[in-house]
Amino acid sequence: MDFGVIIKAVISLALISGALSVIISISESVLNNYGTCELDINNGSKVLxxxxxxxxxxxxANERIFIPSACGGKATCGLCKVAVLEGAGPLLLTEEPYITQEERAQHMRLSCQVKVKTNMKLLIPDELFNIKEYICELVGMDDMTYDIKRLRMKLPLGEEIHFKAGQFMQFYTKPYGKVKEEVFRAYSISSKASEHDHLELLIRLVPEGICTTYVHTALKVGDKVRLSGPYGDFYLRGEGCDELIMIAGGSGLAPIRSLVYDVIEKGLPHKMRFFFGANTLRDLYYMDEFAQIEKDYPQFTFIPCLARPEPEDNWQGQTGFVTVALEEQVDNAEKKEAYLCGSPGMLNACITILKNKGFTDDTIFFDKF
Ligand SMILES: Cc1cc2nc3c(=O)[nH]c(=O)nc-3n(C[C@H](O)[C@H](O)[C@H](O)COP(=O)(O)OP(=O)(O)OC[C@H]3O[C@@H](n4cnc5c(N)ncnc54)[C@H](O)[C@@H]3O)c2cc1C
Ligand code: FES
Known part of the structure; x- marks a missing residue:
């Protein structure tokens, strides 16, 4: 073939594809320009x-209405549900796993998946309007284990936070390294609910995790950190029950610590047994503190369980998975409630055991992460 013809064909193709991409980008900007939309909240009580x-x-969130969310909008936590009565379009595939038939009837949607394209009518529970944003100063950062850091954050002077022990905050990162955008993740509050001028979080490093890598490698004492909250329905019920069975693994200790202090500080009569599951001695932390609470408050018993203690650990305590200890030490569900926090695998195994012992969905409370 003539060389000139080939050159002409290549130039024509380049021109056509250039023209096509201009047309696509113009039509995208026209199609995606939804203009200003009205959000009618709770039958006109607020219109944005x-x-x-x-x-x-x-x-x-831009209007300072904070809907619970743990996965940063990736449709993996299912926490960001809001009732959208009008304007959301059909349910998306990404939402389907999280919205039950009953919730579909109530027009529940995942707010991270629904795009604002037109006027909408929403129902938002009143308690979500109490959620605030806080710009805190990181005043302390300690290694609790090789992969868990405790962050202590001071609220701005004059500001207070009021939360129920067991609830969580959303923590926002800043762009760092190759991560160009802010992300946010959920972290349970480990400090006491009676302390209103600061917050503590326990953050375990997840390899390759965006937020935890930021915390473990980029964040420094003295930095400003953005948080919103409090969120969540993992908090003490306790009415009509005598004993609280508490179970945690890893950073799941955070909300349980807050719950234990809540019971003690409020002078509640409940007995508490805290089963803490870990692999080896190096995964245990807050040991001295819980041992001291045990001494000071006979209503509290701490049972650390090591699944795979090393010979050099010289471990004298409970050995095996936390499920073994539960099976052996919890006889029945009579006048008991269970509070669990940790990985889905551990929690599912524990919940099966608890249910076999007579606990029901009404007496088991958990946060899985
Ligand atoms: C209600 C609630 C409370 C929480 N409280 C705490 C807390 O107190 N302390 C704490 O450390 N975390 C807590 N989490 C988990 C936290 O929100 C993040 O999911 C976690 O820190 C990982 O964030 P990342 O941005 O580092 O990882 P991402 O960038 O989101 O994830 C990176 C990769 O790691 C995987 N991954 C994500 N999480 C985990 C995990 N936990 N283990 C193994 N692999 C994972 C993901 O599938 C992904 O492939 C809580 C979660 C919820 C829902
Ligand atoms: S599903 Fe996690 S924020 Fe929407």
Whole structure:
């Protein structure tokens, strides 16, 4: 073939594809320009004008209405549900696993997946309007184990936080390294609910995890950190029950610590047994503190369980998975409630045992992560 013809064909193709990409980008900007949309909240009790095109979750956050969310909008936590009566379009595939038939009837949607494209009518529970944003100073960062750090954050002077022991905050990162955008993740509050001027979180490093790598490698004492909250329904019920069975693994200790202090400080009569599951001695932390609480408050018993103690650990305590200790030491569910926090695998195994002993969905409370 003539060389000139080939050159002409290549140039024509380049021109056509260039023209196509211009057309696509113009039509995208026209199609995605949803203009200003009205969000009618709770039958007109609040009406917001927002720029269309973003997720409902972030549009509400921009208006300082914070919907619970743990996965940063990846449709993996299912926490960001909001009732959308009008304007959400059909349920998306990404939402389906999280919305039950009953919730579909109530028009529940994942606010991180629904895009604001038109006027919408929403129902948002009143308690979510109490959720605030806090810009805190990181005043302490300690290694609790080789992979868990405790962050201590001071609220701005004059500001207070009121939360129920067991609840969590959303923690926002800043762009760092190759991560160009802010992300946010959920972290249970480990400090006492009676302390209103600061917050503590326990953050375990997840290899390759965006937020935990930020915390473990980029964050420094003295930095400002952005948090919102409090969120969640993992908190003490306790009515009509005599004993609280508490179970945690890893950083799941965080909300349990807050719960233990809550019971003690409120002078509640409940007995507490705290089963803490870990692999080896190096995964245990807060040991001295819980031993001291045991001494000071006979109503509290601490049972650390090591699944795989090393010979050099010289471990004299409970050995085996936390499920073994539960099986052996919890006889029945009579006048008991269970509070669990940790990995889905551990929690599912524990919940099966608890149910075999007579605990029901009404007496088991948990946060899985
Ligand atoms: C209600 C609630 C409370 C929580 N409280 C705490 C807490 O007190 N302390 C704490 O450390 N974490 C807590 N988490 C988990 C936390 O929100 C993050 O999911 C976790 O820190 C990982 O975030 P990341 O950005 O580092 O990882 P991502 O960038 O989100 O994830 C990176 C990769 O790691 C995987 N991954 C994510 N999480 C885990 C995990 N836990 N273990 C193994 N692999 C994982 C993901 O599938 C992904 O492939 C809580 C979660 C929820 C829902
Ligand atoms: S924010 Fe996690 S599912 Fe929407």
């Amino acid at each position: 004008s927002v720029k269309g095109g973003s997720s409902l979750l972030s549009s509400l």
